[in-house]
Amino acid sequence: MITLLLHLLRLFPFLCGGHRQLALENLALHQQLAVYKRTMTRPRLRAAVGRPPVNAQIQALVTQMAVANPLWGAPRIHGELLKHGIDVAERTVSRLLPSGARLPRRAGERS
Numbered sequence: 242m243i244t245l246l247l248h249l250l251r252l253f254p255f256l257c258g259g260h261r262q263l264a265l266e267n268l269a270l271h272q273q274l275a276v277y278k279r280t281m282t283r284p285r286l287r288a289a290v291g292r293p294p295v296n297a298q299i300q301a302l303v304t305q306m307a308v309a310n311p312l313w314g315a316p317r318i319h320g321e322l323l324k325h326g327i328d329v330a331e332r333t334v335s336r337l338l339p340s341g342a343r344l345p346r347r348a349g350e351r352s
Contacts, residue, residue, distance in 0.1 A: 299329060303318060304339055315334045315335035318338075
């Protein structure tokens with residue numbers, strides 16, 4: 242609606258008596274036009290924030306390796322993944338390990 246009125250004012254300046262700026266202020270369209278330009282004319286191409294999520298296949302592979310080899314920790318699984326050409330950080334592997342698959346404590350260690 243606002244854009245239609247603005248186009249009419251541009252096409253027919255005699256409708257506002259030749260004072261287009263005053264007509265915009267009188268109709269209180271100046272602020273609405275500014276809001277419209279800020280919000281509607283820009284494409285909304287905002288980049289994703291943060292790191293991308295880990296691939297579901299990698300998550301499944303880490304879980305499978307941890308369950309099949311309960312004594313392997315994150316460094317060992319990370320090394321095996323690197324051997325197969327899967328580049329993932331050791332910290333990511335440790336986050337992906339299921340809670341029950343973490344290394345068991347030694348007999349002399351305290352919790």
